[in-house]
Amino acid sequence: MKTEKKTNLNKIVQGNIDVDSATIAAGEMLKALGVDLSDPSLKLTPARMANSYAEMITPVEFEMTTFPNDNFYDELVLVKDIPFHSICEHHLLPFIGSAHVGYIPDDKIVGISKLARIVEKFSRGLQVQERLTAQIADFIQSELNPKGVGVVLVAEHTCMSLRGVKSIGAVTVTSSLKGLIRESDRSRAEFFSLTK
Numbered sequence: 001m002k003t004e005k006k007t008n009l010n011k012i013v014q015g016n017i018d019v020d021s022a023t024i025a026a027g028e029m030l031k032a033l034g035v036d037l038s039d040p041s042l043k044l045t046p047a048r049m050a051n052s053y054a055e056m057i058t059p060v061e062f063e064m065t066t067f068p069n070d071n072f073y074d075e076l077v078l079v080k081d082i083p084f085h086s087i088c089e090h091h092l093l094p095f096i097g098s099a100h101v102g103y104i105p106d107d108k109i110v111g112i113s114k115l116a117r118i119v120e121k122f123s124r125g126l127q128v129q130e131r132l133t134a135q136i137a138d139f140i141q142s143e144l145n146p147k148g149v150g151v152v153l154v155a156e157h158t159c160m161s162l163r164g165v166k167s168i169g170a171v172t173v174t175s176s177l178k179g180l181i182r183e184s185d186r187s188r189a190e191f192f193s194l195t196k
């Protein structure tokens with residue numbers, strides 16, 4: 001039974017995450033917070049907790065397939081409302097929201113589902129929303145070298161809504177713009193009118 005469980009954990013967790021040590025540490029933290037781990041329903045909570053965090057901070061890699069822009073499409077390509085969740089590196093609490101990711105192709109295009117994969121890749125980790133936004137835009141810039149990139153993230157931070165200031169429903173909006181979407185008034189206005 002025990003070995004089976006470990007195998008499942010290992011399927012989820014890659015890289016240098018040590019789930020066993022994290023489980024022990026999670027148990028210690030819960031005990032220090034006054035949680036009685038002898039309660040049968042809490043027995044596996046440290047392992048579940050360690051496993052949940054391990055899963056949420058392990059990046060999901062993917063193949064960034066690009067294609068030649070044979071039809072010379074040179075207008076905005078935009079995928080809106082991509083749901084994402086990430087973990088705030090200051091409180092280890094989730095922030096949850098949606099991403100709008102667009103680019104104006106030059107000589108390469110990408111399968112549009114990859115834009116959602118890029119969001120997922122960088123959101124799996126300890127993050128701040130500002131860095132996450134910039135990393136998504138930088139990655140598209142370096143992989144596609146497009147004429148423009150625009151990324152907008154809108155998210156509710158549970159570290160702000162469930163604790164501290166307790167602003168339930170407040171959302172944080174960040175953007176990263178490059179090339180024409182940053183510099184051309186027309187492209188910028190089009191991007192923001194479509195991501196509203």
Ligand code: ZN
Nearest residue numbers: 088090091159
């Ligand atoms: Zn936070």
